Amino acid sequence: MTLPAVPMPVASEPPSAEPPAGPGWSDTPLRIVGGIVAVWAGLLAAVLDLLFATWAWEVVKGLTGGLAKGVVGTSLAVGGIAAVVVLTVLLGSFAHTAVGTRWAAALPALPWFVVIVAGSVRTAEGDLALTGDNVLGLGMIMAGAITFAVLGFRQLVAPPVR
Template sequence: MTLPAVPVSTLPEQPPTAATPSPAERALDRALRVAGGVVTVWAGVLLALLELIFATWAWNIVQGLSGVPQALVGIGAVAVGVAAVVASTVLLGSYARRSTGGRWAIVLAALPWFVVIVAGGVRTVEGDLALVGDNVLGLALIVAGAITFAVVGFRQLVTPPPVR
């Protein structure tokens, strides 16, 4: 006794095709991606400036104290500063990828950040210096920011793009 055969299709099912966007929709999408890239660059500059200001301000406070209060305030400033740098860098990386749609978008925030940080370590004509060699807090913030940018960039390059 044999059972009747069930017809089986040999071709895989094709997903429904999406309607192609109009030229106006493509132009709007491109303009929004460019605007997102510009905002990402300026956010990278702003993030670096805020880190330099915080590092200099907090280090001056720590230097004005002595003994146990100096140690406690220094540890607190490092803990708060590093946590803020890591969180803001991760958020900036996420914004960069979502706003531009590119996996390489973290570079738009990281490059200006590095330029501003390097500029903070160069003495001006007047003799001012934002990051001095004994500013341990500033060095901790630089290391935390650089490592976080590297990790966020690596994760964005390795993970596959979302299905649209």
């Protein structure tokens, strides 16, 4: 008993023994621009995080009444922390895609940390963007730092793309 032959497609060209060409010099300027955009986006994200944390904390402190303060404060805290996590994941993903290296997640993380630390240090005039009683700001800092750490760790332990 013989089985019928299965039709197989015929390739027009034999497969090449050479590996596919990797990124060449032609995409280097785009990778550099992507890295610069990632750094500026990290800087902008940190400034927006500090501004939102300061504004939201003043709104919560200015409210009177237990229920209104609890509902508004909780919704601002949850929304702010969720926004920081989403923004941080988007920044890390953009940096990795734009630059194409494993260490690219550090590009938006470094300016983010610098701005956050600068916002928690009192200036010569006595200004302070992030006070010690600003629980929302501290939660946003923790959420952003942990998210950047997880993104960096995932990029480092991921198997290389072939």
